[in-house]
Amino acid sequence: MDNKPLFHFSLPGMDFNEDYEEPDAISSPPRPSSPPPIDTPPNEFLQTICDPNSAILEDTSDDDAEFVIHEKRAPPMKIDEKVWGTLVHMRAAYSRLSIAEFLNGLFTSEDSELKKASGQFYAGSAHLNEMELWWNACGGETDQAMADWVMEKAAAICAREASHLTDRAFDGPHFEDAKALRLPATKISVKAVDEFQVKALGSVYDRVTPNLQRILRAVTTPPPGSEAKRNREFGRTMITSMALNLRSQKTNYHQAIMSLIFWDNRLPKRIVQMLNEFGISSSHAYQIKGIKALSKSVQDLARAAANDIAKIKMLPYDNFNWMSRAWETSATHKSQSHDQVAALLVILPTPDGTDAKTVTSIAQFKEKRSSGRHSIPPRQALAEIIPSRTDEAILRLPPNDPICALHLIVPQSMWLVYELLVVC
DNA sequence: GGCGGAGCACCTCAAATCTG
DNA sequence: CAGATTTGAGGTGCTCCGCC
Incomplete structure (x- = not known):
């Protein structure tokens, strides 16, 4: 039967002796009291780590107490050394157990003690660190198998969000x-x-x-230095x-x-x-x-506005000569620039200090007429109806500004157009 | 099972093209 | 050049199907 180990590893200056005999798995060797030097020959090292009859471990002489007191404490083992020792133990005790099998067993076992051990591993997010190490060690995004795995998981995450x-x-x-x-x-x-x-x-x-x-x-996101205006x-x-x-x-x-x-x-x-x-x-x-x-929503709004006594309404109905590129939007004509007869519902802002009822009161106009509205000198009357500087400034708005077209209909000297709803 | 979006067939209408 | 025909686009109603 082939007893060749499933894994093989070495450190500088060290290697396994192929003739080494595997001890019984049930008799795991105790941890050595001092770390084995890296460059120790393999046979000696293995003897130190694994041999229960090792001289160090067997030293039970009467000098023990004196040894503990006077011997300088051994320096802490390096991670490499601990890992090395663990691998040596694994090979010595379970030569057929690969690292992959060990990890699978640790993280998939139903045994409560093993689950506890793996849970402690997850608790510190150590698994994320390991995944980062594996990602880098395998070449990251250049490793197709690794990239496939990562993207499969990422796709599942995105699909869950979309779901x-x-x-x-x-x-x-x-x-x-x-x-x-x-x-x-x-x-x-x-x-x-x-x-x-x-x-x-x-x-x-x-x-x-x-x-x-x-x-x-x-x-x-564009790479640094390239076009980034958009x-x-x-x-x-x-x-x-x-x-x-x-x-x-x-x-x-x-x-x-x-x-x-x-x-x-x-x-x-x-x-x-x-x-x-x-x-x-x-x-x-x-x-x-x-x-x-x-369109129905627009009509509902227009009806509500038309029936609102708190709003000042104006309903021009005429053949409007729209300026160039002054678009009219309607449900039947889409956005068009054309001349046509149309009815517009214009909601005008209510001047401060008054209300719609007062502004639109017929009595108000009668009162003005009776108080001599038409008796003002002709020159003054003319000055009141011709456009002011402010009016002229507004009339010079760009031709594609729809407000401009509206101001041609509603003189600025009255009120600013506040809201326009087109009744289809 | 109800609701709502898409697909599809079909209709109308106007512009483009053909024909005598 | 005028009428006939074709083409293409917008619009409508019915049905299917997915989602809740």
């Missing part, structure tokens, strides 16, 4: 966050659109998917939204808003469908339902 927001949201720790990431087409409203912020969404992802974000940051946070947020949407189409908050943006910019249906496949946008059908819901 807590999608298929296992109900049972997970982020149920409320998962609900906030779902936006049914029929629930799209002005409030939902107004509240959407990529930055805020990114913060939510940082909180509920920290490990996935760690990986995305590592991948998307803000990667928005892209990482989009990537996360895409990943979650591809896992579950119910997680669609970002995609829903994207589909509205695409609709507003007249992106063709087939492109929307393509981007839906990619997980960037909701489907075309969702777009249509969403716009319907959004």
